[in-house]
Amino acid sequence: MQMQVLGTGCAKCKQLVANAEQAVRELGLAVTVEKVEDPRAIMHHHVMSTPALVVDGEVKVAGRVPSAAEIRILLAG
Amino acid sequence: MTIEVRRTRVARAIVWPAGQTGALPWALPVGALVVWWLLYRSLAPAAAAISYRLLGLGRGTRLGSAVEFFLYDTPKVLLLLVLVVFAVGVLRSFFTPERSRQLLAGRREAVGNVLAAGLGVATPFCSCSAVPLFLGFAEVGVPLGVTFSFLIAAPMVNEVALVLLFGLFGWRTAALYLVAGLTIAIAAGWVLGRLRLERHLEPWVREMAGTHRARHANSALAWADRLRAGVEAVRQIVGRVWPYVVAGIAVGAAIHGYVPEGLLAGVMGDQWWAVPLAVLIGVPMYANAAGIVPVVQALLAKGAALGTVLAFMMAVIGLSLPETIILRKVLRPPLIAAFVGIVAAGILVVGFLFNAVF
Numbered sequence: 001m002q003m004q005v006l007g008t009g010c011a012k013c014k015q016l017v018a019n020a021e022q023a024v025r026e027l028g029l030a031v032t033v034e035k036v037e038d039p040r041a042i043m044h045h046h047v048m049s050t051p052a053l054v055v056d057g058e059v060k061v062a063g064r065v066p067s068a069a070e071i072r073i074l075l076a077g
Numbered sequence: 078m079t080i081e082v083r084r085t086r087v088a089r090a091i092v093w094p095a096g097q098t099g100a101l102p103w104a105l106p107v108g109a110l111v112v113w114w115l116l117y118r119s120l121a122p123a124a125a126a127i128s129y130r131l132l133g134l135g136r137g138t139r140l141g142s143a144v145e146f147f148l149y150d151t152p153k154v155l156l157l158l159v160l161v162v163f164a165v166g167v168l169r170s171f172f173t174p175e176r177s178r179q180l181l182a183g184r185r186e187a188v189g190n191v192l193a194a195g196l197g198v199a200t201p202f203c204s205c206s207a208v209p210l211f212l213g214f215a216e217v218g219v220p221l222g223v224t225f226s227f228l229i230a231a232p233m234v235n236e237v238a239l240v241l242l243f244g245l246f247g248w249r250t251a252a253l254y255l256v257a258g259l260t261i262a263i264a265a266g267w268v269l270g271r272l273r274l275e276r277h278l279e280p281w282v283r284e285m286a287g288t289h290r291a292r293h294a295n296s297a298l299a300w301a302d303r304l305r306a307g308v309e310a311v312r313q314i315v316g317r318v319w320p321y322v323v324a325g326i327a328v329g330a331a332i333h334g335y336v337p338e339g340l341l342a343g344v345m346g347d348q349w350w351a352v353p354l355a356v357l358i359g360v361p362m363y364a365n366a367a368g369i370v371p372v373v374q375a376l377l378a379k380g381a382a383l384g385t386v387l388a389f390m391m392a393v394i395g396l397s398l399p400e401t402i403i404l405r406k407v408l409r410p411p412l413i414a415a416f417v418g419i420v421a422a423g424i425l426v427v428g429f430l431f432n433a434v435f
Contacts, residue, residue, distance in 0.1 A: 008403055010205030039208050039406050040281060046289065048174040048213035050206045063174070063206070 001075075004034045006042045007051035016051040016065045023071035106304060117156050124149035147330040150371070154244045154322055158315055161240040166310025169201045170303040174210055176200075177227070182217040186270045189223035194262040197230030204232060204400045211407055218287035221278075222270015229420055230262035233395035237318060241370035246377075253431070254387065258395070261423035268419050277412035318368075325371030332375035345381035345389075352388050352428035356421055359392025369393050383435045388428030396420055 003020060007013025013035075020033045036042060036054075045054060049063025053071065060074055124145050128134050134141035177196040181189060202210065207228060214224040234255060243251035275283060298306075345351055373386050401413055408416070 006209075008205060008208050008406070010203075012203070012205060039212060042209055043212045043216065043285070046213070046216075048178065048206070048209050049201075049203075050209050063201070 001029065001031050002034070002056050003031050004036050004054040005051055006036045006045060006047055006054060008039065008042075009037050010050070012065050013051040016053060019065065019068045020053060020071055022068040023075060026068065027072055027075060029075070113156060113160060117153070120149055120153050120156075143330045147326055150245070150326050150329070151323055154241060154326065154371075155315070155319060157240045157244045158237065158318070158322065159311055161236055162314045163307040163311050165236045166307035166314075167303050169199060169310070170298055170306040172196065172200045174200055174202070174206070174213065178213055178217055178219065181214065181219045181223060181227070184219070184223060186220055186222055186267060189220060190226040190263045190266045190270070193219075193223045193226035193266065194230040194259050197227040197262060198234045198259070200227075200231070202231040204397065205403070207400055207403050208406050211404070212282065212285070215278075215282055216285050216287070216289040220270055221275055222266045222268075224266075225269045225416065226262050226266025229265055229395070230259060232397065232400070233262060233391060234258035235394055237314065238370055238390070238394060241322075245370065245374045250383075257387065257427045257431075258391065261391070261395075261420065261427060265419045265423045269415060272415060274412050274415055277409040277415075279407050279409060282407045321368035322371065325368045329371040329375035332372075332379060345376060345385045347382040347385065347432040351382065351385045352425055352432065355385050355389035355428065356392045356424055359389045360396050360417070360421060361398060362393045382432050384428040384431030384433070387431055388424050391424045391427065392421065395424065 003024070005013060005017045005020060007016065017033055017035055024031050024033065042050065042052075045052065045059050047059055047062050051065060052062040053060045053066065053074075055075065066074070127148055128141055128145040129136055132144065134144055177200045180196065181193055184192060211224060211228065214227070215221075239251055239255060242254050275286075345355065369390055373390050376386050377383065396417060401417060404416075405413060
């Protein structure tokens with residue numbers, strides 16, 4: 001599994017990284033959450049609202065910060 | 078009929094019955110509005126009663142008037158803030174950046190600038206998303222000047238500032254601010270478009286222009302979800318700005334009670350140099366609208382001119398250093414300079430105009 005957080009480095013983006021890492025820990029997964037700050041890489045996903053959460057190349061959430069619990073459900077589902 | 082009680086992540090504290098079809102639970106918002114109105118009506122007598130009867134302060138004394146001002150204005154502004162932020166939150170659930178982009182793709186300038194300024198106000202937007210939004214507009218071929226109209230209007234016409242202006246000065250000033258902000262966004266975007274500054278985009282941004290087609294699946298939300306979006310907006314925005322509102326009103330109350338009338342007329346009056354000075358001071362400053370407006374009110378009460386103060390406020394909240402730094406990732410310095418320069422010029426014109434008219 002591959003997890004990425006897209007964002008230009010604002011406070012919300014950092015919060016999303018923290019929530020994603022917490023969700024990964026709680027599920028006992030061996031996944032590192034990658035931060036993507038380069039605008040070109042962000043546009044590769046055609047995302048217009050950051051922060052965004054990308055799992056295995058698919059944009060799951062954009063423009064808001066889901067809680068760790070929500071990310072856990074998202075990863076499990 | 079079974080009533081399903083849904084708890085969502087976004088509005089954990091609010092639980093309302095929602096029919097399975099997602100029908101609008103009318104009773105709750107209507108009831109809340111009635112309670113809101115009753116509270117709002119009782120603020121003035123309550124503030125006077127607490128200041129003069131409960132605390133025993135003398136009417137017409139400095140301390141008395143400062144305390145009454147604070148006790149009346151704080152809950153009044155917070156109540157207005159809750160109502161308007163909720164309404165704006167519901168309104169914005171009809172707009173997404175993707176939908177706005179689709180509406181703007183293929184628009185010509187002029188019409189595009191007007192539409193973009195309006196959408197900039199209506200679309201939920203965080204200045205930290207300025208770059209992806211800019212790029213998203215570019216890749217579907219939205220003209221540069223039209224994109225700027227959007228990016229200028231979004232922070233400039235701020236709903237918190239609008240509420241505070243309405244609450245503290247009345248609808249006339251609030252409407253003036255709204256019209257002035259939209260006009261600056263439309264005119265500045267149009268001028269930037271005319272200047273043909275595309276060559277000052279980062280080369281890779283220029284290459285991606287028009288490479289993508291705007292398509293947007295319209296997802297119809299149920300009314301219950303739109304109301305939830307409103308509640309969430311209140312939780313986020315009011316939850317974040319209320320300390321600034323209270324602090325701003327406290328500063329305002331102190332100035333109200335203790336700074337002599339007319340003191341500021343000398344520096345923030347309608348002299349020709351007052352407006353440029355206010356803009357020059359305001360641009361590098363970055364404060365949120367909630368903190369700045371109560372201070373603005375106090376400044377006005379002490380003899381500052383409306384145009385000067387409005388220019389100051391627009392420079393503080395409309396042009397922010399963090400946003401321009403973020404935009405540097407896609408714009409080369411000459412384009413950033415043109416952007417800041419033209420918006421500042423627009424603010425100057427508004428300032429002079431208001432000082433001349435009022």
